[in-house]
Amino acid sequence: MDNRPSDEQARNRWALIQAARIGGVALAILGLLIAEGAVGGPSWAGYLLLAVGLAGVFGLPIVLARKWRSPPP
Numbered sequence: 398m399d400n401r402p403s404d405e406q407a408r409n410r411w412a413l414i415q416a417a418r419i420g421g422v423a424l425a426i427l428g429l430l431i432a433e434g435a436v437g438g439p440s441w442a443g444y445l446l447l448a449v450g451l452a453g454v455f456g457l458p459i460v461l462a463r464k465w466r467s468p469p470p
Contacts, residue, residue, distance in 0.1 A: 417453055418453070420450075421449075421451065421453025421454035421455075421457065422450065422454055423450070424446050424447075424449055424453060425446070425447050425451055425454065426450070427450070428444065428445070428446030428447030428449075431443030431446060432444050432447060
């Protein structure tokens, strides 16, 4: 029995990983703008968004890829 994901499922997983990266970049940029005072808000919130965004860029795709790893053939 083949436990590998279908082509559609693999494509959807890839798209979700890319969306997580793009969302993380957007949060990091927003965090930088808030921290520098270009956008209203407390600077601590900017640094928090920056940290969450960087975790989304670097950590979340790795976690998702490990969760969805296909078993060896």
